[in-house]
Amino acid sequence: MILGDLLGTPVHDSDGIRLGRVADARFTLDGDPQQLMAGARLLGLVVSPHSWSSFLGYERTGLTQPWPLASLLRWRHRGSFVVMWDDIAVIGEESVRLRDGFTAYSPALDEAGQQ
Template identity: 55%
Template sequence: MILSDLLGVPVTDPAGAPLGRVADARFVLDGPLDGQLAAARLFGLLVSPHTGSSFLGYERRTMRAPYPIAVVLRWRHRGIFLLRWEDVERVDRDGVHARPGWTRYDATID
């Protein structure tokens, strides 16, 4: 599949209640070596409850200026969280469904 198939799709909890949309897909270079780099494996999805639009780099903790722009973008993405791939039950045409007992993780990186 291609990445665009995942971005922007709706995410629901086990009961079917909407959690938001996929804003980004987090990969971690923790697989076996593939060429010069480790394989990049899908770690989880960043789920944004209010918007599917871009975060313009302000998802990182280190990015705080200029202040007004940072505030606006953080506000638009308030409540964003990381849904680990292990917590995904299945993906189908309606979107991504979380597994019972899933956890809301902190989305920020440094």
């Protein structure tokens, strides 16, 4: 699967209620050790209720400057959340459906770009 096909895909919960679109995919480097770097495993998807994609990632960092831009972009991405791979029931280019009782996590990253 090509990641670009997944970004922007509508996300629904198990009852078919639309939750937003896939704004980003979060990977973690804890896969099998390889020659140079560990394998990158899909940890989950960042879902944004109001926007098609993520832009500059203000909803994931504590940056507040430049203030008009930071405030505007944080508002545009309000309500974003992360769903883990285990909570995804169907994944595809048309739609992503989550499992019943999925958990929404905060998309925040720290200053080093880590959780």
